Amino acid sequence: MNTGSYYEPIDEHRYKPTPHVGGAWASDEQHFSPLGGLIVHAIDRHLAARPDSGLVLSRISFDILGRPALDECEIRVETIRPGRTIELLEAVVLMADRPVVRARAWLLASIDTGAVAGGGGAERLTPPEALEPWPMASLWPGGYIASLDVRPLAPPQPGRTTAWISTDLDLVAGQTASTLASYIALVDTANGIAVREQPTAWMFPNVDLTVHLHRQPEGDWTGLDTTVAFGPTGQGITSTVLHDITGPVGHAQQMLTVRPL
Template sequence: MSAAYFRRTGERTYRATEQTGGAWDTATQHVAPALGLLVHAVEQDRDARRSDGLRVARTSFDILGTMPVAEVEVTVRVLRPGRTIELVEATLAHGGRPAVVLRAWLLEPRATAGIAGTDLAPLPPPAAMEPWDPTTVWPGGFIASVEVRRAAVAPGRGAFWVRTPVALVDGEAASPVARAAGLWDISNGMVARADPTTVVFPNVDLTAHVTREPVLADGWVGFDTTQTYGADGLGLTSSVLHDAAGPLGTSAQVLTVRPSVG
C-alpha cells in the first residue's frame, strides 16, 4: 500500500493512490483525502503570495460528483483579497469536470490567549477509548488506512478519535489543519444511524469552522458526533471537532438519505 494519498505529477496535478479508495464505491475516491488536499493547496497558494500566515478559519466544501482513483487537477483563486481577511476558492477536477469546490476564509492571527475559552466539553483521550476496526462495516482503501478508537456508540450518536500514518501528499509537509481536514469527512460513517447495506446516506457537502491551529499529538483528531435523518430523505451529520488541546471547532455534513432497493 502507498505511504501517501496523493503523488504530485505536475504544478497543479496529483495522482490519487489506492489509499483513497471509497467506502460507498471502492472504484471511486473517498472524498476525505481530497478535502485535505484542497486545504493544502490553499495554504501553498497563500504562502506563495504572502508571508504573514493567515489562518484557515472556515472551510466549506461542495461535493459535485465522484472521482475515480486517478489523476486530478487543483486550481486556486482568491475571491476576496485583503490585508487581514481573504476568501479563497480551490477546485478539484478530474478530466476537466469539477468534483469538489472549497471556499475558505483565511483570517489574520491575533494574540487572544488571555481571553480564549469555550464551554464545549472535552473528549476523553484516545487511550480511554477502545480500538474499533471500521473495515468491519466499510470497504475501501481510505477506511483501511485509518486507526479508530471509539467510546460506547448508539445508532447516530458517539465519540471517537481517528488518525492515519498515511501522508497527504508524497514528499510534502502538510500543515496540521490540512492533515485534520483530510480526516473530517470520515465522521459520517463512524456512528451510522442505519445499516449502510440497507440505507445509503452520502453527504453532498462539509463545512468546518476551527478556532485555532490544530494540535495533532500523535496524529489524533477527535469527533463528538450526532447523525440525524429527517422524514423526507434529508439528513445531517454534525460534530464537535477535537484535538489534544480540547475542542477545536465544529463540522456539519448535509446527507441525502436513500433506502436501498432490492
Template sequence: MAYFERLSDTAFRATEHTSGAWVLAEQHIAPALGLLAHVVERDRDSRRGDGLVVVRLSYDILGTVPVGPVETGVHVLRAGRTIELVEATMAYAGRDVVRLRAWLMAPGETGGYAGSRLPRIPSPEQMGPWEPASVWPGGFIASAQLRREQVEPGRAAYWVRTDTPLVEGEPVSRLARAAGLFDIANGMTVRADPGEVLFPNVDLTAHLFRQPAGDWVGFDTTVSFGETGIGLTSSVLHDETGPMGTLAQILTVRPR
C-alpha cells in the same frame, strides 16, 4: 505510499489508499478535501508571508471521482490585509468534482479571553480501539486508526489518525492533515446499516476557532435523519487539548 502523488504544480494522482467507502473504484472524498486545504495553504504561502490561518473550510461535493489523476486550481475571491476568501477546485477529466471556499484570517493575541463551553470528550487513551473496516470497505478506511465510545446508533465520540501521508514526499500542515480526515465523520456512528440505506454527504463545512495540534482528530458526532430523505451529521471537532471547532455535513438519505 501516500493518498496522492504530485504530477505537476496543479495535478495529482490519487492512490489506492483513497478508495471507498461506497464504491471501491471511487475516491473516499476525505483525502481530497485535505488535498484542497493543502493547495490553499501553498497558494497563500506563495503570495504572502504574514501568517493568515484557515478558519473556515466549506466544500461542495459536486459528484463522485474515480481513483485516478485530478487537476486543482485556486484563486483569491476577496483579497485583504487581514482577511481573505479563497476558492479552490478539484477536477477529474475536465469536470469539477469539489469546490472549496476558505476564509483565512490574521491571528492575534486573545489568550486572556480564550475558552469554550463545548464539552470535552475522553482522551484517545480512555477509549477502546474500533475497526471501521467492520462496516466500510476501501483503502481510506483501512488506513485510519480509530478509538471510539459509542452511545447509540448515530451518536458517538471517537478519535481518528493515520500514518499515511497526504502527498508523497511533501510537507503538509497539521490543518491539511486534519482536514483530510474530517469527512470520515459521516460513517463512524451510523444510524442505519449502509447495506440497507445510502446516506452520502453533498457538502462539508468546518469552522475552526483554534488550529489543530497533534496527530489525533477527535469528533463528538450526532447523526440525524429527517422524514423526507434529508439527513445531517453534526460534530464538534477536538484535538487532545480540547474542542477546536465544529463540522456539518448534509446528507441525501436513500433506502436501497
C-alpha cells in the same frame, strides 16, 4: 498496497490517488475525507508562494459537485476577496476538465486574544492512548477506511459516536502537509462513525462538508464528537464537535442525501 501516502504528486497542480483513497460507497471512487485534506494542502501551497500575510484558515466549505473518481485530479486556487485582515479563497478540483469539488476558505487575521479566549461547548475528550481500537473496516469497505486507526470513547451507537481518528499515512508522497491539512483529511470520516442505518440497506452520502474553527488544531489525532439526524423526506445532517488532544477546536456539518438501496 505498498504506498505510504494517500496521493502522489504529478506536477504543481495535479495529484494521483493511491488505493488508500478508495471510497466506502464505491471502490472506484475517492473517499472525500483525504480529498478534503488535499484541497487544504493545495491552499497551503498557494499561500506559501506569496509573502506571509499572517492570516489563518478559519472556515472552509466543500461542495461536492460530482462523483470523485479514483483518478488523477487538478486543483486550482485563486483569491476571491483579498484583504489584509480577512481574505476569501476558492479552490476547484477538476477531473477530466470537469469540476467535481468547489471549496471556499475564509482566512482571518491571527492576533492575540488569549485574554478573552474560552468556550467551545465541550469538555476535553479521553485521550486516544487510553482507548481500544475499533475495526471500522468491519462496517465499511474501501482503502481509506482500512488505513485508519479509530478509537471510540464508547461502543458506537446508531446516530451517536465520539471517536479519535488517526493514520500513519502521509497525505502527499514527498511533500510535507501542514497539521491543518492532515487534520481536515480525517474530518469527513464523521459520517461513517455514527451510522443510523446499515449502509447495506440505506445510502446516506454527504453532498457537502463545512468546517468552522475557533483555533488551529494540534497533534496527530482528529477527535469527532458526532451526532447524525435523518429527516422524513430524504435529508439528513451529520453534526460534529471537532477536537484535538487539548480540547475542542470547532464544528463540522455535513448534509446527507438519504435513500434506500
